[in-house]
Amino acid sequence: MDVQGRGRADGIDPADQWVLNPTTGDYELRLTPSAPPSAVPGPRRPAPRDPAPRDPAPRGTGHTPPPGTSAGRRGRRPVPRKPKASRAKKVLLWTGGTMAFVLVATAGGAYFYLKHLEGNVATTDIGDAGKSGFSKDEAFNILIIGTDKRTGDGNEGYGDQGSVGHADTNILLHVSKDRTNATALSIPRDLIVDIPDCPTKQADGTEKVVAGQQDVRFNRSLGESGRDPGCTMRTVKETTGISVDHFMMADFNAVKTLTTAVDGVTVCLEHAVKDKQSKLDLPAGESKVEGEQALAFVRTRHSFGNEGDLDRIKVQQQFLGSLMRKMSSGDTLTSPTKLLKLAEAATKALTVDSAIGKVGTLKDMALELKKVPTKNISFTTVPVLDNPAETIKATVVVNESTGPQLFDMIQNDVSLTAVKQQKKKEAAAVAARLKGTKSAASEVRVRILNGGAAAGSAQAELSYLQNDEGVAKSENAGNADAALARTTLEYAPAQADQARRLAAILGLSGSAMKPGESVTNSQGVPAMTLTLGKDFKGAGIKLNSSAAASVDVDKSTADKVQCAG
Missing domain, CATH: 3.40.630.190 (LCP protein)
Incomplete structure (x- = not known):
């Protein structure tokens, strides 16, 4: 029998074969007498902690069963107890063709059932x-x-x-x-x-x-x-x-x-x-x-x-x-029955990469x-x-x-x-990094790299800074090693005054300012590094590096009811 057919004899749903043991609070695999032996063994049942001798009183003698039991044709049976909450963990799982949010239920002692579910998942x-x-x-x-x-x-x-x-x-x-x-x-x-x-x-x-x-x-x-x-x-x-x-x-x-x-x-x-x-x-x-x-x-x-x-x-x-x-x-x-059916349905619906196939x-x-x-x-x-x-x-x-x-x-x-929260974080970053004195533009030393902006952007920005803003100690350092989504300004702590001046000129926010170690320009003099990212809009155009503050997309959230039309 293949792994997806285990425990399915006589058309029985595997979810219906996992039943609650009221004594232990665990879910256990129970096969009907007509079912052939399952390839998925159920969890071991714990031995009674304090076994008591059988009640010798015959039926009809008026014997009163002890508390917690009831008399019947098959003798005593435990009165069901409410299982402990920790025994039935509820687990949420994303999956599906149009993407579905489904639940996988696991219970104490259900290791072999989890292995059965694992056999359902293709990798x-x-x-x-x-x-x-x-x-x-x-x-x-x-x-x-x-x-x-x-x-x-x-x-x-x-x-x-x-x-x-x-x-x-x-x-x-x-x-x-x-x-x-x-x-x-x-x-x-x-x-x-x-x-x-x-x-x-x-x-x-x-x-x-x-x-x-x-x-x-x-x-x-x-x-x-x-x-x-x-x-x-x-x-x-x-x-x-x-x-x-x-x-x-x-x-x-x-x-x-x-x-x-x-x-x-x-x-x-x-x-x-x-x-x-x-x-x-x-x-x-x-x-x-x-x-x-x-x-x-x-x-x-x-x-x-x-x-x-x-x-x-x-x-x-x-x-x-x-x-x-x-x-x-x-x-x-x-x-529990619905959760187990969901576990079966979810795992059979999935193909995943082998890294998460367990x-x-x-x-x-x-x-x-x-x-x-x-x-x-x-x-x-x-x-x-x-x-x-x-x-x-x-x-x-x-x-x-x-x-x-x-x-x-x-x-x-x-x-x-969380756009509002992001704006607050941005404001805090601006306050921390932009607060303080600013150097004169003529004292700003900066290397300009193109890290994803349009071709020629570094040279165009260099011309703007030198001719329009008086940042004479600037140079075009070519292309960055990798493309960046956002423009950044890296500077050493001793260059903070220069960084604040250049940020004011460019319209950079605090989050775009990256404190780091000092680098040198082509003349061997310490300089900052301005890397123009994909958000660079053109020479002389001020930047707003807060994506959350400017992005405008059509969106909805999972907690709100909407009608299709």
Whole structure:
């Protein structure tokens, strides 16, 4: 019997075979007499601490059973006790095709059941595309991929016929280091990107490099030419600058099985929908969907907005917020049977990178995710514009005026729900670093590097500083070793007066000022280093380095009910 079939004899659901032992407070695997021996042994039962001799009194003698027991045809049985809260740990886990927030339940002594769940999870070796492990002490980024591959019963009519499984739905989930917030960034499948060269592991253990492509749809980063999820992760890094640590991938079955496991998810429509293509048929207002109807809801696009993929992304985000609220509700958290069914559904829906393929690692990751309040989980989409290269608009490109700022916020662990807090931190940094005397402009010595700005920016800024601001002791030091999202000014403590003057000239905030060690210019004299980042707007234009203070994106949060329309 394969690992996914263990404990399934006679059509019995594995979740129903794990029952509460009222004496120990543990969940134990109990097989029916008709079931063949399970390949998953149950936990050992502890021996009685103080065994007592059997009651010799025969039936019908009027013997009164001792306290805590009751008489019956099979003798005494313990009166059920409420299990200790620590015996039933509730664990939250992100996963799914359109990304679902599901729960995995573990109980004391359920080690072998966890190993069974581990057998449900498929893994892919992505080499160095992601991290080698998971840390509880760091921020982390997971790429959630939903494919259009027609796998699973009843999915023959979905997606593209014969598809190898493209990156049809993509959400980059960033979880903050302090676990106070998370950002779910949707990446449109029709976004025009450059796909980099991608080393992939073959079945025989060898490595094959799939050649990259320029100016193609994002969804081609998976499946085509043998590209694996690691290729999609590399494409995200190429497009946004954000490093992806791990991935989770699922097909159409994920939405159906997960929503069924929780007895449906409540959705809301501004108007009635009867969509011939997706087969969605719902009235206006709130409805509960599961299985095929849930999948139809997240696949529908012709009945919402401009009937495009961007409108469908908003619907999917609304659905996900509702699913998350259902998963964290008391109805779900207090139902052992429902939690175990969710564990089965979640693990069968998943393909993950081998670094997190152990159920123990997934559990640790889930526990960290559980710490994030739903009100601080933000959903947003990569800011885009219609592709200017097309006459008939079918694809989109990154909006360069707002996209880089949003990517920078995620990369720098700034919450979309904490802009006010970020402004306060920024103000504190400004007060600490900009407070004090300022040197005369003529005394400022600075090297200028181009670290991601447009070509020629360093020379243009040099001319401006020398000719317009009187910073004569400045020089063009060429290109920086690496590109930066934000312009920075590095200086030694003894150069603080000079740094404050230059910051005032450039409009730099305190967070852009980086105290460090002294460096020397081309003449061997100590100088500061100004590195122009991607946020540099042009010579003489003042900078505002606070992404949180300026970024303007369309976003929603997981705690609020929204109606699709």
